[in-house]
Amino acid sequence: MSSKPRALIVDDEPDILELLGMTLARMSVDSVATADLAEANRALEAGHFDLCLTDMRLPDGDGMSLVRWITDHRPQLPVAVITAHGNVEAAVAALKAGAFDFVSKPVDLQELRALITTALKLRETGDDRRKEDPDSELARSRLTGDSPEMRQLRQLIGRVARSQAPVLISGESGTGKELVARLIHDSGPRASAPFVPVNCGAIPAELMESELFGHRKGSFTGATADREGLFQAAEGGTLFLDEVAELPLAMQVKLLRVIQERSVRPVGGREEIPVDVRILSATHRNLAEAVQAGEFREDIFYRLNVIELPVPSLRQRREDLPGLIEDILANLACRLDMPQPRLSDAALEKLQSHPFPGNVRELENMLERAITLSDGGQIEAADIFIKTPTQPANGGEGELSLPPDNGQPLPDFLEDMEREAIQRALERCRFNKTEAARTLGMTFRQLRYRIKKLDLD
Template identity: 40%
Template sequence: MLEDPDKSALIVVVDDDEAVATVASRWLRSAGHETLVAHSGHAGQRMLQNADPDLALVDLDLGDMTGLELMRWMRQNHQGCPFVMMTASADVGDVVQAMREGAMEYMVKPVSRSQVLRVVDKALEELRSRNRDQRVLTDASISRHGLVGRSPALRRVHDQINRLAQCDVTALITGETGTGKEVVARAIHSASARRDGPFVALNCGAIVESLQESEFFGHEKGAFTGAISSRAGAFEQADGGVLFLDEVGELTPSLQVMLLRVLQERRFRRVGGNREIKTDVRILAATHRDLFELVEEGKFRQDLYYRIAVYELQLPPLAERGDDILLIARYFLEQLHKDAGAPALRLTPEAEQLLMAYPWPGNVRELRNAMEHASISATDEIRPEHLPPRIARPARARPARPASRRPDLGSEERERQAIMAAIAAANGNVSEAIRTLGIPRTTMYRKMRKFGLLSKKDSGD
């Protein structure tokens, strides 16, 4: 993998004009690179297959095949060597087709030494950048708690995960929808002394109120209609490990009381049972809501809040993580295409600028949704027209800015703008906007109500 700028590159030159191929090879060697030369498309196939070069310099017309056919053959055979195309034709259509097929650069013959070296250096630098990013992605995804990125905000999260893994306190993980709260909870569990114990996740907002107590504490046979057998609840299932309570702010008042009692006494009874069961469980809770605000409104017990928020870890929204956006996007593209055995699609600079300018109200979850959308319509590279309309269209009206900077807006204003853009792109169809944003329906309507985007008919008033 080419990363070091001081390391020479192995470059294959494929051109049926022996004089051109020989001269280009000599120029590249004079710049410190190693070269191999082929004078036909089939000879180039054999060389590319066996040599594992860093770059290929290929003529568009090879006699026995075209350079484009050679590029397609490489993709079909899962060879990841990037191409620079040379052509004697100044036809714009040929150039456009070559770039669409995946060529990194192109040159129109006749070529000069300075032109060849400049174009090759540019292609190699882009290749080195991709390889560095890929190494970062691999390191981050494997050894850094399942979280991809290298921003200061994410480094602070890693530090807090490490601290929480060294102790056994109850913790509250907060952050917007889609920021990765369960991923963080699993990371804490995996790095802690409870790693060999179970990890049980329970979404408090997705349980029917009448079944909440049974889901948490289990039930005995005949405890209620339909209880045809005894069943262990989440606390028993998680014994010796971690119980992750997602959307803990959605707990009913009665269950808040029961949960407080279990946290205090470390014992509980199944629904319909008389036997007290001891529990050894670490609670990690999560919410996208402001629990302290719910306490002040009387909707969440203050004593329970202090029990579960012994330590609070707040996850940054994706919009505040800078260049992590592009690292994560490339990571998702790599994952999406790994099973197919083909090189991942690459993002054009224009597409990258749009990703950096978008406010990401759905955070990492929405970014994955966007990359899945783009990968369906793109063939070799992702351009602006391959991105979801809510990302491509609204951003075109915004002035360009450096990729590492973010708009000076509060998170609520970013959310409001992105939700309005998604609804507009869906021609007012809220269900379609929900699908494209990748957020739960209840969250969407709650945010719409908060931002005054619901009509009386929609809000039920």
């Protein structure tokens, strides 16, 4: 590989060719300019390139066909498309077809330079496929399992890590969606930049705009100084929007604008601030159903869901359970500074028969509790606590029972009832606290306070 990277430019407008060529030259990138698809194909057959920039409209076809050809025949070559201003549909279609990223006309030089810089970072590992290998040390250390579902997930992560397209990570609560997001970030060209996770269900609606976009001094009561938002904190890296379905509709509109314009306006600010951030999002809900119900905007759904990455539940990959248990026990032993305990055959059988509605998170909690209960270096079946919802004697769920006639004070009895109600709601909602709070008719913050007060963590 030569010391200087090479880029292929495909555009039939002389002014654009000159602008792109000059920008690349100033970044010490050699370039080859071509005016149509036929010329571009000859150049691709004749030499090696580290980046391709192509217009969508060409004299003998469109840039989409070139994107598809490169995706099929040169998967290691990042290709970015140049779209007409405001043509969101074309940009999204290109990303779905495998484009690395896009830039709109008139070309913003700062945005273009950021795109080129990110794309060329892939060149540093272009001949090293370890990060994309589904059996790589990095991927396997984060996502344990040899089931077909997990191998496929690791392969998909390796593929999407090279792109800048938005990814929607879907799956039940407790499956490890944030782990998947972090692996996408760490396997891609933004690995050295920040990874900023945001729980959209945990930020009060009235503070969300300030949290995401920042604010200016004096813009509201308590704003005693300028403050950067989370988008700016993730500059050059990845912003992970966890439980994105919890975003209020008004906030969805503002987020859509940021995604389209690639800039933010702090609360109380007058100027737009450019941001270079890749957006990954996750939800345990079916976003398509939320769109149909009018709870989530269709336009932002299509912008976030360019690539969907489903994470399998633990029930779908039960053959991974023994390996997962070993890894979790090893991590817990290290954290607790103790020898790693063994798991008896009866204890393993008990775990294998459980449906795990809370997935890997539930398994971790059960094993941590089992370690504290076990006597010696082995966990027995009796140490595995599987809680089942308590049913009233008459079978009517949720009906109030009188305190037992055992001298228990009423406050203690009520606290026990509250603890049971919260535990039942958490289990029913697969340990998603946002959903459990809604079920119980309280805010997320109220539920979090009650969980801490009742020692339910």
